[in-house]
Amino acid sequence: MTHDAMRLKCDLLIVGAGPAGMSAAIEARAAGLEVVVADEGEAPGGQIYRNATQSPLADAHVLGDDYLAGRALIGRFAASGAKHLARCVVWQIAFENRQVIAMLTRSLHGEQGGGTLEVAARAVLVATGAQERPWPVPGWTLPGVMGIGAAQTLLKSAGLAPSNEAVLAGCGPLLWLFASQLLNSGRGVRAIIDTTPPDAWRAALPHALPALAGADYLLKGVRMMRAVKRAGIAVHRGASAFSIEGEGRAERVRFVDGHGAPQSIDTPLVLLHQGVIPSTQLPRSLGCAHEWDASSACWRPRTDARGRSSLDHVWIAGDGAGIGGAKAAAHAGSLAALDIARELGVLDAPSRDARSRPALRALKRHLAVRPLLDALYTPPAALRRPADDVTVCRCEEISAGEIRRIASLGCQGPNQMKAFSRCGMGPCQGRWCGTTVSELIAQVQNRTVGEVGYYRIRAPIKPVTVEEIAESIALDNDFTRGEFPS
Template sequence: MNVADRAECELVVIGGGPAGLAAATLAAELGLDTVVLDEQEMPGGQIYRSIERRTKQSDRIAPLLGPDYRAGLDVVEAFRRCGAVYAPGSAVWQVRPDGAVGITQNGVASLLRAKRVILATGAMERPVPVTGWTLPGVMGAGAAQTLLKASGVVPSEPTVICGCGPLPLLVAVQLLGAKVPLKAVLITTPRMLPADALLELPRAISQFRDIMKGLSWMRRLRAAGVAVHHGVSAVEAHGASTLEKVSFDMGGQRQSIDASVLLLHDGVVPNVQLSRSAGIRHSWDESQLTWRPDVDEWGATSQERLAVAGDGRQILGAKAAAPLGKLAALDAACKLGKISVQERDSRAREWRKRLKQHTRIRPFLDRAFPPTLVRLLPTGDTIVCRCEEISAASLRSTIRDDGLTNPDQIKSLTRCGMGPCQGRMCGTTVGRIIAEELGQSIEKVGLYRPRIPVKPLSLGALADLRNALTEPGLKAPAEPTRREL
């Protein structure tokens, strides 16, 4: 669909992952005129990226990705049948509280006005600013998995994976199946589970199959001769122009491994760029060291027309994202008069039950695999802002010497956060460093003030903005009067 041809609709869903597809599918079935804006070219999001292409019989990548990935095809096929309008290749650069959404598709910028908007922007891999993280050869484990799904590309040189949680083990097994020369997996959490995680284990036992997956991945790695080390800390990447070596502390000793590729992972965090730029209220989650939007049980936010679903509101996983999307869609349909409150609440019972089932394991996972690599903030020459190449030492010196107290002052003086990522990669780290230097809470320090566009937008596209004057009462400026001198 060419989204610039549309001026308005009842519901806009931003994101084509599990939450967005589930929300759009149900909303369309309930009679809502629904448009899905997806930056990718095919539905599926990060978790089911390229699922329609990868599940063809001739594809060699899908078997490496496992049954959980292939299950995404059912989600995508249900969405294709539902009647919602799909707009692939649509980069959203603005969401306004009144429901106006700024979009760029095929180089054309436009505004689409909706009565309700569901942000299903999903999660992003947490930036891990350890020493050497900007060296060529160092990247996120999730990013490596994305390359595998989208392009069938894997490392061909000696590789080390480092991080916490299930994803590093899953990626390791997938890369092992792709014949990647995997040298080691470095787990930053201890082998023995902490006491607070053990207390949550009985509740998580209903998802025993998911727990067993992690153990089976560990067995496969060890059977293949891949070293798996637990309790790793102080990870650093070394090399002159590219990665040459990974060093770390383990068991009170400093160790190192020669490698050309290092894949880091310290969990995922809600992608809050759009929700923050829309003025939605957010809170700091200290246990997960991240910001997330304040929502009610339906995903409704502090902005009346805007809701958030899926991992964009809280990291609960792909299986939980679908029920969250359904609940947001039910609430949208109710508020737009398509169903009654009673019908909304009745239909919601099934999805709340599924949500409860899929999230029983989450307290256990959060306590067993908390963020560890980013717990200690960077110091010295370690780069904090990749775009502007600003180090931790220079940032801390600026805070002390110039008396800066918030990220926006840092941005104005140092350009930290002004690069292409618009602070996505450095924002939380900068805020935490300021808080540490000033002895204040991160809530008081905050984040960069969001600026639009949140995605690159050319001046030419903005000047030719489509549907900019369709808003009632908004008129084009009159031609300037002229007089002869």
Template sequence: MTRHPAQSKCDLLIIGAGPAGMSAAIVARRAGLEVIVADEGEAPGGQIYRNASRSPLADASVLGDDYLAGRALIDAFDASGATHLANCVGWQIESESRRAVAMLTRRAHAGEASGTLDVSARAVLVATGAQERPWPARGWTLPGVMGIGAAQTLLKSSGLAPSQDAVLAGCGPLLWLFASQLLNAGRRVRAIVDTTPRDAWRAALPHALPALAGADYLLKGLRMMRAVKRAGIPVHRRAGAFSIEGEGCAERVRFVDEHGASRSIDTSLVLLHQGVIPSTQLSRSLGCEHEWDASSACWRPRTDARGRSSVENVWIAGDGAGIGGARAAAYAGTLAALDIARELGALDAPARDARSRPARLAMKRHLAVRPLLDALYTPPAALRRPADDVIVCRCEEITAGEIRAIAALGCQGPNQMKAFSRCGMGPCQGRWCGTTVGELIAQVQERAVADVGYYRIRAPIKPVTVDEIADSIALDDGFTRGEFPS
């Protein structure tokens, strides 16, 4: 019996074809590097530029100028000469002996061949972007409840808009962006329930003056809020005690308004959002060091200004290294690619530094508004640490009360919590409960979240079939099957 996974070699393997990954591929190819870009999407663009080059919408301009601007980046990426592996799941990457070895599984789509690919690369750039912050509100597991990011993905990928009785709840720029995009498309929503705390502006005020360097972002946000107001959509600000109710599916939302009055809105679709946080599963599986960012209440990998991680020959760029938005992510990808080219001998240090200077200055301007947004929209602890009866781990249906009870017994961290409760052992592998579990343990034991830590991530970092794992194992003609147990 002879079976070998398909093998490939390159100078640079990039995981993720969003703004950071595409920009890095373009720059690396210009430096003469052989580049492979693996991405789970059917086309390049990532979440922010999903289907920007072939939108199903009759008029894609309803999604805004920033979305349309992604087409130029996608065109440049397509023309770069980088190898793009679409519909490709990277489920194991190991860095050793100055090379990284990755297992990628390409799923069949539109007549393309499927199978497992073994890629050996001299350097790896992790550009996996962000995920929506989990918001374990009461009733968030009911049918009819989903994230605003997921709803926006449906709009971009399939042209599907939510029903007119939808309620948008939470806080953050995406809340207002999606509402304005729906208005541009001729759709409405029933209401917006804004959970931004009353005192958030006071915390954000010290960052207001530096944020003027990114005044275009502030003006865009004001225009979106004005559009919602002009459309007459009810906006309930400074909402608290938010919950979703229904028998078998979402039927209504309840909350306390800014005047302390209890309110209820009937709805069959609730779209939740509390901002986005870096997607760290892949960087954690590689052994990269991470730190707790208290200003935005999330974990982020520890990198230098060029995206170099704590692991040799591994760089991280874009929102996966810290939330900065699409345009900042593109410049981060450029800086990382130039540093990689220097490390691999394709550029000398003076050339790298000279080419990096414009990108560094531009990225600084695009990041100027981030401290203000973090102070304004990072949800308070009360929203991140739910009541005891609220489910935290959706996969295993573990409540906050169960986690607190185990923490009170002396459970030292999320990994021990996993052993005691199965919390984090489901298909999402902790993506939707890891941050909350750490915060709950820290709350009970009066410890710092950074001290509590996070789940230990092991391969496969994405769900794969037994057949796909078997395809990754090389067997020669001398292979013999043993009797169980073998």
């Protein structure tokens, strides 16, 4: 590995130090590759294992055995010899002379050594994980409303737990996991509002038998739900027509329960969750092909079984390639690294295949439960396509009604919608509205979401300053600054 001023060279650049990124780095180093891992976190682990080795909690066991199991993986990653760049934002990746050229901005919170860094690699593995699915409901932009994933990040990174007055609303495994973690830490929950449709089990039933291969996941879910029941927390199942109200901040939630009765709960803190979806911004900016996955109602990059994308030199692994959970992500990262080692010539095909077999078997087992969970917890269209008066683009304050109105005029897709309304042009760059915008256009025009498409993502894919961009521009020795026109 060479280091020239603010430039690095390596065989493999991995973006993301979660389970997939760490496992890939371990496997790639074992094969003899020089590896750089860039991650935005303070320490390796990703969201699932955030601060697993240095938890601010007095007793990290409250977060569960799965969380603590991440310590072993983090230890192996630290000992692998991969170069870990913490607090790094990858804001551009381009291709030049059969190399991957990535621009990174490193923040050291005022310390020396930050700035812009260029990494040249022979291959890149995108392991950026997942993001929470946006759930636009009335009042979701009020202060006092946040995602359960964000609340869990505060618990893991700073030991901050919400008050006992919090209401958890939505569906999916994280809803119950976070509730059980709060109970373990001595906190309570005001209520859980479960929006899983009462008849969702009918769609899930055909997947029940294959899911038994991952029975341990099902048992964990049952244990978490039992813990909530033993704690006496009110659980409202089959909820619909959910909204948040308040003057200047969240004050109450309203919904219709599974029996059709209107309900209201006073609360200053509402935590929302409707599952997670792949984070696709980086591979989209590279031009990787994506497809709409109707079974889980989200976009996912098109990859083969080893994580190879539609572009040469680019692999994608972990939840960023399709939601499978931490253990599946780790095995997917190993498989991708072995395939990269084969592509770069340090492993032959028989060696790659032999080393891949255990990971392939394990990956199949850990993914066995996914069709059942997708059928059970993928929110129905009514929850994904809000009413006209609901804000969809939080950055530019564009409502669902405005998006539907423009779509009815013949707007062909999200990129034209962006030009007409500025929807998707804010700091989040479409992360929190893109999926909803595609679905609303498809609804109005009676097209499939796959036909409508998604935003065209351009660099910088994360907000950076002009100074940081300027630092990335190489200047010749004979460069002279011209006069600015008067």
